[in-house]
Amino acid sequence: MKALKIVLSVLVFGLVSAFTFNRVVTSGYEVGDKATDFKLKNIDDKMVSLSDYKDVKGYIVIFTCNHCPFAIAYEDRIIALDKKYKKLGYPVIAINPNNPEVQEKDSFELMKVRAKEKGFTFPYLFDEGQKIYPQYGATKTPHVYVLKKTKEGNIVKYIGAIDDNHTDETAVKVKYVENAVDALLKNKEVSVKMTKAIGCSIKA
Amino acid sequence: MKKLIFIVCLLVATVIYSQKNVQPIKVYELEGITVSSYDFEGLETFFKQKDDTIYIINFWATWCAPCIKELPYFEGIGKKYKEKNVKIILVSLDFPKKVETSLLPFIKRKKLVSDVIHLNDPDANSWIEKVNKGWSGAIPATIIYKNDDAAFYEQSFTYEELEKELLKMLNK
Numbered sequence: 001m002k003a004l005k006i007v008l009s010v011l012v013f014g015l016v017s018a019f020t021f022n023r024v025v026t027s028g029y030e031v032g033d034k035a036t037d038f039k040l041k042n043i044d045d046k047m048v049s050l051s052d053y054k055d056v057k058g059y060i061v062i063f064t065c066n067h068c069p070f071a072i073a074y075e076d077r078i079i080a081l082d083k084k085y086k087k088l089g090y091p092v093i094a095i096n097p098n099n100p101e102v103q104e105k106d107s108f109e110l111m112k113v114r115a116k117e118k119g120f121t122f123p124y125l126f127d128e129g130q131k132i133y134p135q136y137g138a139t140k141t142p143h144v145y146v147l148k149k150t151k152e153g154n155i156v157k158y159i160g161a162i163d164d165n166h167t168d169e170t171a172v173k174v175k176y177v178e179n180a181v182d183a184l185l186k187n188k189e190v191s192v193k194m195t196k197a198i199g200c201s202i203k204a
Numbered sequence: 205m206k207k208l209i210f211i212v213c214l215l216v217a218t219v220i221y222s223q224k225n226v227q228p229i230k231v232y233e234l235e236g237i238t239v240s241s242y243d244f245e246g247l248e249t250f251f252k253q254k255d256d257t258i259y260i261i262n263f264w265a266t267w268c269a270p271c272i273k274e275l276p277y278f279e280g281i282g283k284k285y286k287e288k289n290v291k292i293i294l295v296s297l298d299f300p301k302k303v304e305t306s307l308l309p310f311i312k313r314k315k316l317v318s319d320v321i322h323l324n325d326p327d328a329n330s331w332i333e334k335v336n337k338g339w340s341g342a343i344p345a346t347i348i349y350k351n352d353d354a355a356f357y358e359q360s361f362t363y364e365e366l367e368k369e370l371l372k373m374l375n376k
Contacts, residue, residue: 069267069299103269139358140342165326167299173327196332198297200268201342201358 028137031193034153035061035145038132040095040125043112048123050093050147050154057089058148058157058184060177063138065096066114067105068200071141073166075118078142081162081177082122090146090181092122097133097141102203130204140199146180146190157184160195229324234308239296241303241322244331250293250321251335254351258290258373260366261347263323263335265297266310270360271344275314277363281370282318288374292318297343300324348373 029035037050050059060081064071082092100107108126115124127133136145137159146158158180163172180190226249228240253259262278264271275294282292294316298307303322311320325331332341336356339345346357346366350373357369 069265073299139340161329164329166328167301167326171326176329195329196339196341198328198332198341198343201270201344201360203270 028135029145029156029159031156031159031190033156035147035156036132036135037154038125040127040132041108042123042125043108043115043120048093048125053091055089056091056149058146058181059154060085060090060092060181061136061145061147062092062094062162063097063133063136063141063143063145063202064094065098065103065106065141065200066110067098067103068141070166070197070199074142074162077162077169079118079121084178085181086121088181088185090184094120094122094124095127095132096124097127097130097138098203099130106203130202133202138202140197140201142197142199144177146177146184148184157190158193161197164195166197228321232303232308232322234304235312237308237311239303239307239311239320239322241300241324244323244325244334247295247321247323247325248331248334250295251347251349251354256289256351258285258288258348258350258370259293260290260370261293261295261349263295263297263343263345265343266302266306267298268343274344274361274366275316277361277366279316279318280363281366284367285370285374290370290374294318294320296320296322298322350376 039047039049042048053059062078064074064078078092078094085091096106096111098106111124111126142162144158144160144162145156147154148157158177160176162177164174164176165172176192176195179192183190226242226246228242228246230241232239232241250259250261260278260281264275266272278292278294282290296307307322328341332339336347338356339358342358344360346361348355348369353373353376355369355373
């Protein structure tokens with residue numbers, strides 16, 4: 001009888017945790033949620049966490065990768081974002097969420113190559129084991145999360161696209177990420193908190 | 205009498221409206237292969253055809269590895285269920301400048317028989333939710349619809365999975 005009880009409890013616990021896990025994987029963060037910190041390997045082989053940045057006001061976390069044409073189309077704009085906002089307290093933190101066993105062009109070694117070719121000015125981290133992106137709820141590359149650093153933690157203030165035109169930078173009308181960070185810098189409410197863009201599905 | 209005139213006018217207007225010809229913004233051509241390019245307004249008409257046909261609409265691009273992998277399954281299903289009023293439409297999201305150099309040669313090389321159209325509407329935030337509220341924007345993505353009944357899938361398919369989802373619609 002006791003054995004049965006134990007078996008039952010294990011089963012129930014297993015089921016509950018399975019569902020909880022699923023929920024986390026499929027939903028991810030919404031604006032207002034507290035974002036998790038992480039410890040991921042950078043292209044200089046050092047580990048990077050958000051908490052390493054002492055004097056910042058927040059972060060522009062971008063899930064991106066080497067192979068995706070949409071991500072490639074945005075590389076120069078990501079560098080520009082970092083150059084503009086790092087000194088204002090919002091550095092870019094790029095994370096490659098893809099599993100190189102599924103997409104070999106997104107290997108850690110090739111991340112180093114791409115970062116050097118393009119002259120990335122920001123950390124380019126590898127989500128080894130694909131553990132961080134599901135917590136954020138990223139589904140594609142590029143996928144941006146603007147976080148504001150507060151006493152309560154890093155709060156998600158914007159989720160979505162960098163701007164409204166991936167094919168032609170000169171035809172961009174609305175710069176979503178810049179508008180969000182500009183508002184935060186002025187202690188104002190972000191007006192467009194969420195946008196959607198086409199991107200490459202994350203290869204897990 | 206007045207009422208009758210009104211009804212006739214309404215009917216005529218409806219017919220004209222439903223036949224509103226959607227012009228592609230550009231037609232690409234290479235060695236006998238043509239692909240029409242639409243903005244979202246034009247593309248949307250392909251999602252609203254109420255002719256008892258089951259449409260399987262797949263968003264893809266030539267550079268998208270999981271899309272290319274599942275393409276033969278869409279081709280296969282299209283052939284197998286042709287007589288059952290099933291039609292495949294492949295919506296390419298290739299960059300406009302790549303249509304002539306990548307998309308058209310790809311269609312020729314792979315001998316695609318399904319209809320291929322191209323979507324050129326960079327402001328994706330304005331139309332992604334019009335395709336489906338639940339779509340994050342990742343590709344591949346697929347819609348199976350018949351008249352007002354639609355199902356949306358942000359995922360990759362195997363042949364069997366695709367056939368199973370089609371049969372759900374077919375057996376309704």
